[in-house]
Each structure stands twice: as C-alpha cells, then as structure tokens.
Amino acid sequence: MKEHFLAEYRAFVGNGGGSARAPAWLKPLRARAIARFAEVGFPTTHQEAWRFTSVQSIAETPFSLIPPDTPLPTLDDLAPLLVGGRATPRAVFVNGRFAPDLSSAQGLPDGVRLGGLAAALAAEPALVEAHLGKYARFDAHGFTALATAFLADGAFVSVPAKTIIEAPLQLLFVATAVAGHPMWHPRNLIVLGREARATVVETYAGLGDAASLTNTVTELVLGDGARGEHYRVQRESPNAYHVATTYSHQGRDSALESCAVVLGAGLSRHDLTAVLGGTGGYLILNGLQVLGGRQHVDHHTCIDHAQPHCESHEVFNGIFDAEARGVFNGRIIVRPGAQRTDSKQTNNNLLLSRDARADSQPQLEIYADDVKCTHGSTVGPLDPTALYYLRSRGLGAEAARALLTYGFGTEILARVGVPDVRTQLDRIVRERLHMDSWQQAT
Amino acid sequence: MGSPLLEITDLHATAEGKEILRGVTLRVHAGEVHAIMGPNGSGKSTLAQVLAGHPAYTVTQGTVRYDGNDLLAMKPEERARAGAFLAFQYPVAIRGITNAYFLRSAVNAIRQHQGLEELDPLDFAQILETKLKAIGWDDSYLSRPVNEGFSGGEKKRNEILQLAVLEPRLAILDETDSGLDIDALKTVAEAVNKLRAPDRAFVVVTHYQRLLNYIVPDFVHVLADGRIVKSGGKALALELEEKGYDWLRPEAAIA
C-alpha cells in the first residue's frame, strides 16, 4: 500500500502541490521527504517505538487528499467546539484547509499573526522560514516524512516580542462528514517572540463520522523569557485515525505549560518532543486520555534537558474503559552539562474494565551528575479502599466510582491555567464519564 | 431508657480467615458517649470498620441493630445515609477531588436520598463557611484534594470537618486524637462536644486518657483479643493509664 501513497503524492505535486505560490525551497524538501517515506514506509511493530501500536490499518487504507470544494460548516456548527464563544480569535481549518471565512484575528495587537500557513508563506516568507522545519525532523518516521511530503497548509501563529495576549488563540481543525478515506496533513507553526505571552488551544474534532487520517506536525517556538500555554484537544470521531508530532523549543528563562487531552479517534499516536534549549527554562507537559470502546492511544514523550537549570514536570493520566488501550513512553534526556536539572515524570493509568490495558515505560538518559530526576507510574483498577471510603460517606457505589474516575481527570485539568479552557475541558470529560447532574464542578 | 441506638450482640468477625472479633456485646443509647480502649491489635478498628461496612471483614456470628434496623444488612452508603459515621484511623486520599467538592457530593448524596433538594456550590460554600467558623478552622484545605499530601494531623482534622458537616446520629471516632497537637485535640473535642445531643451518640476509640478529659465519656470499655473484657465509668480510663492492660487479659483473668 505504500505505492498508493506515492501515487497520491505524484497527483498532489502534479496539481501544483496545494498552492501555486509555494516557495522555491518547498519543492526539494517535499521530494526528499517522499523519498524518505518510499524508503522507510509506515512503522511496524518490529520497531521498538511502535511495539505496542500497529498502524497496519492505516497503511492498508487508501487514504486520499480531497478536492477543495467540500461544503463548509457554519459558525453555529463550530460553536460547541470553541472555547469562550464566537468572539474569540481563531483560525479554523476544515478538512485540513484554512477557512478564512470561519476564522477571525480581530482585536489582536499589532504584529500578531493568526491564520493559515500557506498564506503566510506567500505574504511574509521571511517570518515563516526563520522557523518552519527548523525543529521537528521530517525523517523521524514514515508519518513525519509523509506529513512533510504533503506539506501545504496549516496554522501559523506569531506573537512579536514583548506582546501579551490574554484571550486564548484557537486553532480548530474540523473534519466534516466526507465519504471515503480522506486525509490531511496540517503543518502548524507557533512562534512566541522574546518575552511574549500567549495561550494557544489546538483542537481536532469531527463533525461527522469520517474515517479520516489526520497526520499533523506542530512546531512551537518560545523565545527567551516567553511564557506560553499550549492546550491540545483531540476529540475526533472514533472512526478516525490521528497521528501527530508536537515539537517545542524553549529559549532561556521561558516557560511553557502544556496539556494534551485525548478523547477521540479509534487509533491515535502522538509524539511530543520538548526541548529546553536555554538555561532557566520551565516546562509543564501534562496529558489526559479518556478512552473507551476499542480506542487506542499511544504517547511517546521526550523531554530534552539540553541546558542547565531547567525544570520539567510531566504528568500523564489515562482512563481506559471497555477494550481501550493506552501506551505511554516517557523519555527524559539530560544532556552533558545540563546541571541542576529538576525533572519529574508521572504516568497513572486507570483501568475501568478487565479488557482495558495500559503499558507504561519511562526512559531516563542522564549524562550530567548534579540533577534531580524522578519518575513513577501506576496501572490498575480503582482503589477499593477509596471506593469504600466514599461509600462510607453516603455516595452510592456508582457515584463513588464516577467520582474517583473523575478525580483522575481533574488532577490534570486543575492545572490548566486559563479558566475558559479548563471549564470546557472539564465539561467534555464529565460528559464522557456520564457524571451525575449533582456533581457539578466547584 | 428507651431502646438502644446501637445494639451489638455477640459479634464475631474475620478477615482473611482469621477471627478478629470474638464475641463483642455493646449497647449504646442516644445521648451517650462510650470510649473504647485496648491494646494494639485487639480489634478496635476492626469493630469500627465492621460497623461502617468495610468489605474486608466477614461477620460470622452475632447481630448489630442500629435504630431498630439490621445494620449488617445495609450497604456502607445506606449506613451513612441513616446517620452512621466513622472517622477513620487512617483516612484515605482521593486524588484530584477537592475537599469542598467531596463534601458537597457526600451531603448531596445523602440529601438526594432523603428527598431533599440538592445544594448548589454557592449554598454549600456558605454552609461550609459556617461550619468552619464554628470549629475555628480556615478554609485553606477545602481546595486541596481529599487527604492527598495531608499531614497526619490534617487528615484527622479533616475527618472532624466531615463529621461536623454530615452531623451524624452515631459517630465512631477511631483514634482521631492520635497525631493531633494539643490545640487540635482541644478543637476536636470542642467540635464533638458541640455535637453532643440527646439524639446523638459517640463511640470514641482512643489510647489516651487525655482525650477523655475533654470528651468526658459515660462509659469506658476495654477491648482485648476481640472481646470487651471490662466496662466501667470514666474512672476506668485513669486506672488503665496507671496499670496498663495486662491485668485485664482473658488469660490473666483465668490464671
């Protein structure tokens, strides 16, 4: 089936590669990327990093790019997916394509960019080229190679130095109910300049039950002293496939707080690499997964302490019901010379059914001696003593189970700094867990 | 004197096949405070947990009636809703759930059962504030997850806060005084004394006579090897402080 994707690529470049105004350097980059894909193909479970996650179903499905004339949803359709209502600044992508009419960059300070990458590449190439593709490696595996080969559009966010934006900037990627096997490869670049501050919410959602493949790469760059919050919500249809790479690079004394929430897709894989590339950097890398049915999620995280005096905290909680399955691989690298590194990693997995499963693997690579690194992971059912304790206070068995399960989620969500984002995530998680009406959030 | 609020008759209980309670008989009337003392491992917590419905224990013999009903036939939550409350010797941490949220969930679960309207977060916050003021504590740990990372003393205080909010008819306090500093001990005693009422009863498990200076019991019982081997008035606690338990052990009595 590799041949199918190669044919798709030839058709794609034959059609002008998505945009007639693409810069000159893009062509050879795509060519190298597709050559790489032709060479390595899709990952297999023989590869250590894919041991627990078979992508055979992706490799065997004839996914194809779809024509640009699919009907757009209305803003009303999108409203439930947006944080903080319609007035909020946003870039909306429908089936992988930027939808200017559904997007809004109104009210943002001078110099801030929030929109499509293709348009930005055409209008202000220098601004984009300074960062695009400089961080995430296109040849990490077959999917990143493919994403780079099909690189055409995605989100572009740029916040100039010392600019502070209060309202969360939203990147919304929706899949509509298109037939067949559509695929898209959004390529996103988020740049916060020196001492800039902003919150970005990246949401992937399905408005129908499309059996789509999202294969996306996000690069997030924080300049010296910048403070960013990055929330990522994946709530695609259970029929969908979702493969993602998020790569962040932080400058000196910058702070990044992030949280990746996964509720959707039948099969999803997310590789997160966070590089602390300047001294005094601070990173929160959190995640929450709530899955049921036969859903499968795989997170491979890598925190790279490349410089001394940086601090990282990582907590990933997974809640797995029915036959759902979670994979977590958390790698922490402390480079030679990265003294005074303080790094803490925790992965908790709650199995709500006998057939649910979770695999958790820490991987510490420490090449400096004056460091503090801890990690811990748990996999198991609800704590019977805790259940009993709650029941002894009057909660019924069902309510007690729901409350304990919810606690696994709120432990992560409580750390989300932006109230609107936290409230929305809380609502989604409660819906997902069928919490009783009386258990409203405080 | 009417019928007892709690009537334990010849109670035997096992855990993992081992008999721990070996014939406990105890009557507690509304309005009374009973203290239970006894050596480590004698079965005090087991008795308390059997009354609360801990699934690890199996009752093999005997009966427990609470307010005229068969307590042992009730689920833990039914016991709580009927007004029975156990302050745990080892309170359990509930990750991610704040104290305020937990307390409101508990109160609403009970109210729902009584056919009362549920309290919304604002109404409940007011009630909580009143309770906290009454026991003289601030609201600093309402927003922290239940017992998570709490110090030993904080956990015990938290049990008392739950007691104050849930206002049970039968409160069993399992070593709530252990690990408390002297000020907290007085506060706990005050909280209990404030709740003392003709329609409420307390069973206080403790190792220390000191607590009983503040919560003055009507009766003191000694539990040893799974049986109540001696009962008396509050003077018994002083005697125990002086003499220890050895003279009361069944084998010592036989010898």
Ligand SMILES: Nc1ncnc2c1ncn2[C@@H]1O[C@H](COP(=O)(O)OP(=O)(O)OP(=O)(O)O)[C@@H](O)[C@H]1O
């Ligand atoms: N769940 C259990 N499984 C197995 N053994 C148990 C269990 N609970 C209690 N035991 C045993 O039963 C005996 C009584 O324990 P219990 O906790 O009731 O004592 P206690 O009187 O409360 O002691 P302490 O004063 O130390 O709190 C002990 O030997 C204990 O190890």
Ligand SMILES: [Mg+2]
């Ligand atoms: Mg005990």
